[in-house]
Amino acid sequence: GQNIDQPTEMTATEGAIVQINCTYQTSGFNGLFWYQQHAGEAPTFLSYNVLDGLEEKGRFSSFLSRSKGYSYLLLKELQMKDSASYLCAALDSNYQLIWGAGTKLIIKP
């Protein structure tokens, strides 16, 4: 079967760095997405990785290892507005997104 695993909840301090891990098992693989979702709002796109390695975009970076079925989202210089759920989603062989349950990130002052 297809499966995405990510931690349910994480807590971090304002100004610090946090890494949210995601492991995936899918029928075929065409890339991995990270989305941010604030409570009561729709998800917004953060990153897309299809090749191994680290993609940096401002305070956010995303890493992918296809051989390990593993990705992480790295958030630096955390701000209170970063408190949200972070969704990992893998694109399978049919180009359908398989969603993880999301990681709720709590930022404390």
Place this chain on the structure above:
Amino acid sequence: GAVVSQHPSWVICKSGTSVKIECRSLDFQATTMFWYRQFPKQSLMLMATSNEGSKATYEQGVEKDKFLINHASLTLSTLTVTSAHPEDSSFYICSARGEREASYEQYFGPGTRLTVT
């Protein structure tokens, strides 16, 4: 670019009535649109995938006669919840995907919060 709108943003209806939710891609042609449902503190649940001009493909466990999807044009898809019941109360989100990008990114609408009384 790549803006998706949804209307209405929230709706309250009585049990037994039907509700229609519209999803529009404003600045691109959406060859594929997706409808999701999300209950509080849970992740997105894909309900159905629709391609313009063809019948929607429903996920297992989703009643196609209850959740009617129409994707009549490359910029509009509608979801009609028929004979709504309180258990249908949820956050419904649409997303759209064009074929202009190789990443197959989905662009999400702002969501519709449905409350059935």
